[in-house]
Every structure is written in C-alpha cells, then in structure tokens.
Amino acid sequence: MSFDFAVILAKAPQILAGLGVTILIWVAGTLLAAILGFLVATARRYGGRLADLVLSVPVEVIRGTPFLVQIFLLYFGGPYIGLRLDPIAAGLLGLTIYGAAYYAEIFRAGFQSVPPGHSEAADCVGLTRMQTILHVQLPEMALLVLPPSMNMAVILLKETALLSLITVPEMTMTVQAIGSQQYAFVESIVVLALVYWALVELANFLGRLAERRLSTYSA
Amino acid sequence: MTWQLFELLLQASLMTIFVSVTSILLGLAFAIGLSAMRMSGLGPLVWFARIFISFFRGVPLLVQLLLIFNLLPAIGISLSSLTTALIGLSLCTAAYQAENLRGGFEGVPRGLIESAEMAGLSPVQSFIWIRTPIALRLTFPALVNEAILILKSSSLVSVVGMIELTKMAQNLAASTYMPLPIFASAGLIYLAINWIVAIAGRRAEAALPGLPAK
Amino acid sequence: MTQPAISVRNVSKRFGDTLVLKDINLEVPRGQVSCLIGPSGSGKSTLLRCMAFLEEASAGMIEIEGEALGFSEKDGKRRRQTAAELRRTRSKIGMVFQQFNLWPHMTALGNVSMALRRVRGLGRKEAEARAMAQLVKVGLEARAGHYPSQLSGGQQQRVAIARALALEPTIMLFDEPTSALDPELTGEVLNVMRALADEGMTMVVVTHEIGFAASVGNNVCFLDHGQLLFHDTPETVFAAPRHPRLEQFLDTYLDRGAQMLR
Ligand SMILES: Nc1ncnc2c1ncn2[C@@H]1O[C@H](COP(=O)(O)OP(=O)(O)OP(=O)(O)O)[C@@H](O)[C@H]1O
Numbered sequence: 001m002s003f004d005f006a007v008i009l010a011k012a013p014q015i016l017a018g019l020g021v022t023i024l025i026w027v028a029g030t031l032l033a034a035i036l037g038f039l040v041a042t043a044r045r046y047g048g049r050l051a052d053l054v055l056s057v058p059v060e061v062i063r064g065t066p067f068l069v070q071i072f073l074l075y076f077g078g079p080y081i082g083l084r085l086d087p088i089a090a091g092l093l094g095l096t097i098y099g100a101a102y103y104a105e106i107f108r109a110g111f112q113s114v115p116p117g118h119s120e121a122a123d124c125v126g127l128t129r130m131q132t133i134l135h136v137q138l139p140e141m142a143l144l145v146l147p148p149s150m151n152m153a154v155i156l157l158k159e160t161a162l163l164s165l166i167t168v169p170e171m172t173m174t175v176q177a178i179g180s181q182q183y184a185f186v187e188s189i190v191v192l193a194l195v196y197w198a199l200v201e202l203a204n205f206l207g208r209l210a211e212r213r214l215s216t217y218s219a
Numbered sequence: 220m221t222w223q224l225f226e227l228l229l230q231a232s233l234m235t236i237f238v239s240v241t242s243i244l245l246g247l248a249f250a251i252g253l254s255a256m257r258m259s260g261l262g263p264l265v266w267f268a269r270i271f272i273s274f275f276r277g278v279p280l281l282v283q284l285l286l287i288f289n290l291l292p293a294i295g296i297s298l299s300s301l302t303t304a305l306i307g308l309s310l311c312t313a314a315y316q317a318e319n320l321r322g323g324f325e326g327v328p329r330g331l332i333e334s335a336e337m338a339g340l341s342p343v344q345s346f347i348w349i350r351t352p353i354a355l356r357l358t359f360p361a362l363v364n365e366a367i368l369i370l371k372s373s374s375l376v377s378v379v380g381m382i383e384l385t386k387m388a389q390n391l392a393a394s395t396y397m398p399l400p401i402f403a404s405a406g407l408i409y410l411a412i413n414w415i416v417a418i419a420g421r422r423a424e425a426a427l428p429g430l431p432a433k
Numbered sequence: 434m435t436q437p438a439i440s441v442r443n444v445s446k447r448f449g450d451t452l453v454l455k456d457i458n459l460e461v462p463r464g465q466v467s468c469l470i471g472p473s474g475s476g477k478s479t480l481l482r483c484m485a486f487l488e489e490a491s492a493g494m495i496e497i498e499g500e501a502l503g504f505s506e507k508d509g510k511r512r513r514q515t516a517a518e519l520r521r522t523r524s525k526i527g528m529v530f531q532q533f534n535l536w537p538h539m540t541a542l543g544n545v546s547m548a549l550r551r552v553r554g555l556g557r558k559e560a561e562a563r564a565m566a567q568l569v570k571v572g573l574e575a576r577a578g579h580y581p582s583q584l585s586g587g588q589q590q591r592v593a594i595a596r597a598l599a600l601e602p603t604i605m606l607f608d609e610p611t612s613a614l615d616p617e618l619t620g621e622v623l624n625v626m627r628a629l630a631d632e633g634m635t636m637v638v639v640t641h642e643i644g645f646a647a648s649v650g651n652n653v654c655f656l657d658h659g660q661l662l663f664h665d666t667p668e669t670v671f672a673a674p675r676h677p678r679l680e681q682f683l684d685t686y687l688d689r690g691a692q693m694l695r
C-alpha cells in the first residue's frame with residue numbers, strides 16, 4: 001500500500017477555494033448566530049414572561065436535535081413551504097439558526113451574572129434600556145461569556161463540514177471531490193483532517209489570546 | 220405522514236440508541252485509559268494522549284468517520300459499517316470525555332489520595348479504586364451532557380452506511396417526497412430521547428452518593 | 434529491649450526558602466501517647482506527615498521500630514527507598530487526618546474494608562467481617578451502610594479511625610482529629626482515642642485540646658517556629674511552664690481540663 005499525496009497537493013488552489021468558502025460561512029454564520037442569540041437572550045430577559053416562554057421552545061428544540069436533521073429539514077423540506085434556497089444560503093441560514101440557540105443560552109447566563117443593581121443605576125442616570133444593555137451589561141458579562149462563545153465558535157467551525165451533505169462547495173466537499181477524481185480517497189481525507197485540525201487549534205489559540213487580553217484589560 | 224412511516228422511524232431510532240449507548244461506554248473506557256496515560260508521567264504516553272485528544276477534538280466527526288471508513292480498508296483492515304461507526308464515535312467521544320475527566324481528576328482532594336496511600340494502595344490501585352470513581356462522580360453531569368451530544372452526533376454515521384434514525388428519514392423523505400413531516404418527526408424523536416436522557420441523568424445525579432467535601 | 438516506636442533524628446524540612454522544621458530530634462516511646470502542641474504554623478502537621486513519609490524530610494532520618502522510613506542510609510548518604518520498601522515500613526502506621534478524608538463513593542463499611550480486600554487480598558466476606566469488628570469498636574456498627582455524606586463529622590472521624598485500625602498498625606498518628614468538628618462532637622472522638630490509649634496503642638497526636646494532652650498524654654512536645662522547645666511529661670509542661678513562649682501559648686489555648694491541672 002502506498003499513498004500518493006502529490007496528486008492532492010497539486011490541487012492546492014481548489015482546496016484553498018474550498019477553505020475560503022468554509023471560513024467565509026463559518027465567520028459569517030458565527031457572527032450572525034451571536035447577534036441573533038444575543039437578541040433572543042435580550043428578548044427573553046426583558047420581553048416579559050410570555051416572550052421568555054415562547055422563545056424557549058425553539059431554543060430547546062434546536063439544542064435537542066442534530067444539526068444534520070435541521071439542515072436536511074431546511075434544505076429539502078424548505079421548498080415545500082416556498083423556501084427555495086441555494087445550498088450556500090441554506091447552509092448559512094442553518095448554521096446561524098443552530099448557533100443562535102446556543103449563543104442565546106450563553107448570553108442568558110451572562111445576563112444572570114450581572115448584578116441587577118448595576119443596570120438599575122444606569123437606568124437612573126437616564127440611559128435607555130438598549131443603551132444600558134449594550135454599554136453596561138454587555139461589557140460586564142464579557143469575561144464570563146467569552147470562553148463559551150469561543151468554544152461555540154470552534155464547534156460551529158467543525159459543524160460546517162456537514163454542509164457538504166447539502167452540497168455546499170466548502171472544504172470537505174471540495175477535497176472529497178478531488179479525492180474521487182484522482183482515486184486518492186485516503187490521501188484526500190488525511191489532508192482534509194490535517195487542515196481542520198490546524199484550523200481548530202489556531203482558533204483555540206486565538207480564543208485563549210482573546211481571553212488573556214480581556215482579563216488583563218478588565219482586571 | 221402515516222403511522223407506518225413513523226413506526227419505521229421509531230425502529231431506526233433503536234439503532235441510534237444502540238450505537239450511542241455503546242459508543243458512550245466504550246468512549247468512557249478509552250477516556251479513563253487516556254487519563255491514566257496523561258497522569259502516568261511517562262513522556263511517550265503523555266504525548267500520545269495529548270495528541271490523540273487534540274486530534275479527535277480538532278477534526279469534525281464527519282471527517283473522522285470518512286477517514287476511518289477509507290483508511291482502514293486501504294491498509295488491509297475491512298470492517299462492517301457498524302464497527303466503523305462504533306470506532307469513530309467512541310474515539311471521538313473518548314477525546315471529549317478525557318477532557319471532561321481531567322477536571323474531575325484535578326478535583327479529587329489531595330487528602331483522599333493520601334489516605335489511599337496510607338492504606339497501602341499502590342498508585343495503580345489508587346487510580347482504579349479511588350481517583351477514577353471520584354472523578355467520575357464529580358464529572359457525572361458532563362457525562363450526561365456528552366451522552367446527549369453523542370446521540371445527536373450519531374446522526375452522522377449514515378455516511379459510513381449505517382441505517383439509523385437520520386438515514387432512515389433521508390430514505391423515506393426521498394421515496395415519499397414528504398421531507399418536511401419526516402425530518403420534523405425524526406427531530407421530535409431525537410428531542411424525546413434527549414429529554415429522557417436529561418431527566419434520567421438528573422435523577423441519577425440526585426441518587427448518587429455525595430460529593431467529597433471541599 | 435526499649436527500642437522507640439519512632440525515632441526522629443536531625444530532621445529538617447524546608448518548603449522553598451522557608452525552613453519549617455529545624456533539626457528535630459525526638460523519640461516516641463512504645464505504648465505511650467505523645468502529644469504535639471504548638472502555635473499555628475509551628476510545623477506540627479509537617480512533622481507528623483514526615484513520620485508517615487507523606488512529606489519528605491529535607492535532611493535527617495526517621496525510623497519506625499528500628500527500620501528506616503522512606504530513605505535508607507548508606508555510608509552517610511540517603512537513598513530513596515523503593516515503593517515496596519516504603520509500603521512495608523509504612524504498613525505499621527495508621528493515620529487519621531483533620532478532614533477525615535473518607536472516600537465519598539464508599540459506605541463506612543466499604544471504607545474500612547477497602548484495603549483489607551485490595552491490599553491484604555482478603556475475600557469480601559472476611560474483609561467485611563473484620564471491618565465490621567472495627568466499626569463495632571468505634572460504636573458505629575449501625576452506620577455501616579451509610580455513605581460519608583450521610584454521617585456527622587464525629588461519626589466520619591470515628592470511621593476514619595476504624596479504617597486505620599483495620600490494617601492493624603502498631604502506631605497511630607492523629608493530626609488535629611477534632612478541630613474540624615463542632616464542639617459537641619469532639620467528645621465521641623476523644624473517647625475512642627482514650628480507649629485506644631488504654632489498650633496500649635502507640636499514638637502521636639497533634640492537638641489543640643490541651644485537656645486531652647494533659648489527661649491522656651504521657652509526653653508532651655512543644656513545637657515553636659519549627660523548633661522542638663520542650664519534650665516532657667504533661668505535669669511538668671503544664672504545671673510549671675518555664676519558657677515564655679510556652680506560657681504565652683498556654684494563655685491562648687488553655688482550656689478547662691488543663692486549668693484544673695494547674
Ligand atoms: N506544602 C507546603 N508548601 C509550602 N509551605 C508549607 C506547606 N505545608 C506547610 N507549609 C508551611 O509550613 C509551616 C508549618 O506548617 P504546618 O502545617 O506544619 O503547621 P501546623 O503547626 O500544623 O499549623 P496548624 O496548627 O495551623 O495546623 C507553615 O508556615 C506553612 O505555611
């Protein structure tokens with residue numbers, strides 16, 4: 001048995017293109033998920049008991065079901081209710097909704113960690129509710145929510161690989177296609193695994209760096 | 220969506236449960252082994268455990284499964300899709316569980332290890348009879364959490380040819396042209412199983428003997 | 434022959450730059466109760482832990498019934514003993530900790546029978562019978578099936594004593610066995626220790642219970658800033674304290690029992 005990695009590496013430009021799609025969907029999906037999750041957490045906190053109850057349902061459903069089932073439902077089931085999306089749009093939407101449920105929980109814990117006295121004090125100074133949330137509560141919870149947020153970002157990076165199953169031309173799909181063209185399945189998957197491994201370790205490193213920055217900054 | 224279709228999904232979910240439970244338990248055994256390696260103080264073992272954990276936490280499960288599925292036959296080991304799925308899932312969860320257990324092992328109060336030492340237990344005996352059970356007790360909620368994660372991740376083993384809940388839903392969706400109700404039903408079944416696991420986990424947590432005093 | 438149970442020779446211990454024990458020399462006679470007293474931070478626990486080799490002395494030698502513990506001496510050089518050598522010497526010692534240190538995942542009976550099964554290799558039945566006998570001795574046979582979290586502090590400490598006794602040590606070391614207990618629970622533990630002393634067990638007890646030291650102790654050692662300042666009978670130490678450090682210490686810690694002796 002001999003492995004030939006040269007045929008895979010010869011396709012580096014294509015792999016890089018796939019990597020580009022992966023990173024683009026990942027970064028965009030994570031940012032959108034964090035924003036949506038923050039909005040959901042805010043609505044649950046300040047929208048009254050009904051909003052809290054109503055919003056808890058999608059959050060729990062999304063957290064309780066596999067991402068794969070969610071994107072299948074969206075991509076294959078969507079057209080039946082008039083939601084016709086191309087793979088990239090479906091993938092990005094799916095990743096955003098999925099991530100948002102988890103970010104909503106992260107920020108919910110964050111809101112709970114901020115002592116109520118602080119926001120009341122801000123209310124008295126005459127800041128609006130949204131100003132208080134953004135300028136008082138968000139910075140106060142930053143140190144607490146940063147580690148799980150970075151962790152979630154890494155999870156989302158790995159979940160992007162599943163988008164290959166709804167034909168999003170990201171890295172996993174690209175490299176697999178190269179592997180079957182060149183009859184080099186094993187080599188292609190090994191390369192793929194190594195690239196993800198490097199990417200995740202890099203993301204972990206950046207996460208730790210950000211944590212250290214933030215903790216010295218707020219100390 | 221008929222009852223017959225739903226029944227097919229329920230049947231397939233038995234495979235999901237079987238694969239998940241087996242992987243969790245195998246993964247737990249591997250994770251304890253990895254923890255032992257990491258705490259052995261023997262350079263090569265420590266490094267093996269570190270690299271193993273980093274790799275399996277750093278690569279998407281989908282890619283791990285594809286790797287095992289393609290690599291093993293290429294080097295002359297042919298396995299059934301069930302075996303491939305179990306190896307993939309249990310190695311992956313082993314890495315995560317080892318990471319959870321690390322905190323548990325660190326949380327075992329020093330005095331408890333010293334009293335084992337004074338009772339004449341060797342380091343290996345102390346690891347087996349004292350440190351591991353206490354670390355498991357301390358990290359039990361994380362284990363329940365991991366069980367739920369693996370249950371959801373088991374949806375990926377369809378890529379190595381296993382027919383479990385997600386794959387069955389895919390097949391039925393393709394043949395009946397009813398993806399919406401079918402995937403929604405599959406999702407509901409996952410939700411129900413997870414819900415049961417979470418409740419059973421909380422019950423078990425309450426029934427377990429107390430935690431070591433700080 | 435009057436070989437001491439424990440002999441401590443020129444033992445020093447440093448943690449980093451601080452010298453915590455300074456050239457300690459001490460012989461613990463067999464069959465007697467020796468109490469270690471002294472202000473907080475004076476090095477009592479450290480000395481006791483050295484006697485069990487839970488702490489390695491930086492210099493000096495410790496012998497248990499004539500056998501070197503932890504380090505062997507050869508041509509004036511110290512050599513670290515093998516794990517098996519250490520375990521053999523250490524099997525003569527039972528240790529009771531301030532925090533009880535019971536294993537939380539085992540019942541009282543499980544805690545006491547553990548080493549009998551895994552170290553002594555006894556069968557389950559025999560190990561549990563012997564463990565039960567020890568629990569009877571500390572008055573806890575009715576609690577055999579309870580987990581530590583279901584026992585009071587005093588009961589936990591008595592189980593810890595039973596656990597140490599199950600291995601039939603000839604020497605028992607106690608590190609402030611009652612200071613983690615509510616005052617009303619110290620009595621039951623001290624009673625068990627008193628009974629043990631009456632049986633002729635060799636005991637070394639680190640304690641702030643001056644009353645116990647005065648009434649049960651045969652010897653009292655006073656440690657201050659890592660130095661062994663006194664080593665004498667309780668009568669001498671408590672009735673006529675001659676040293677200003679000791680007087681100062683007794684003024685702080687004296688309880689009623691010792692007050693009466695005075
Ligand atoms: N592991 C350690 N590392 C560094 N310093 C230590 C360590 N253990 C003890 N010390 C120091 O050694 C000194 C003696 O501690 P030791 O615990 O023996 O005192 P003690 O007489 O038992 O006090 P107490 O009555 O409070 O229990 C203290 O100054 C303590 O801070």
Ligand SMILES: [Mg+2]
Nearest residue numbers: 477478479609
């Ligand atoms: Mg002490």
